[in-house]
Amino acid sequence: MSDTPSVLFVCVHNAGRSQMAAGFLSHLAGDTIEVRSAGSAPADSINSAAVEAMAELGIDISAQSPKILTPVAVETSDVVITMGCGDACPVFPGVSYRDWALPDPAGKGVEAVRPIRDEIKTRIEDLIAELSQSVTAR
Template sequence: MTTHVPDDAGKPTVLFVCVHNAGRSQMAAGFLEHLGGDRVQVLSAGSKPGHEINPVAVAAMAEVGIDIAANQPKILTTESVQASDVVITMGCGDECPYFPGKRYEDWALDDPAGQGIEAVRPIRDEIRTRVEALIATLV
């Protein structure tokens, strides 16, 4: 359970951060939007965002019925961290600003960049498992 009211809507806001905001964080955001529905607000960003979403990540998510093809990588901002109740980092190290009172988790996940669909499926499935566990603590 969250320990405070995160915003006017009363929904917790979760920010997923990885380096390029093109694979892991986009898949995590896709799962949380799909599984969490209107119970959570979802943000994602990258410390050094890429130019487009990883097409293999898009394909892997499409296999489970989630379309992230229209998403665009976004730059990590101090404001997005401040607006979040939970910040999930995935390999961006110390690039994410720290604010007291926020819940931080670091998910050690392989980077799908440059990998084929066979290698990305287990990453996708691990992200889903972690997102499901996260939802249970939020709502």
């Protein structure tokens, strides 16, 4: 792991969960962690309920767009967090993998997306604390 760890968030459509997670990590960690997100079958656009839910907390993810998952993105990341990408996530030695079982916000209104958003925020705060400790421990 370099001085600036990199985290890749992966879900199927890269339109909801992974975009919210990337938004939180960028917002809360600033430039201390490199943030990426991708999907195994990217949607055409970001989930509008996810955009609205994040905007309620002052985080704008509306300019983001779903990106295709590539082996290079995985291989060059220190931590890969999957959120239901099925069997499409490539595995490389030396990369730390985590699976966050979170409901898919696709097709849900903002009321249903808020609890998913809040769970992601809690996990991101824990992740930042963990990655901060591992960088300062070196």
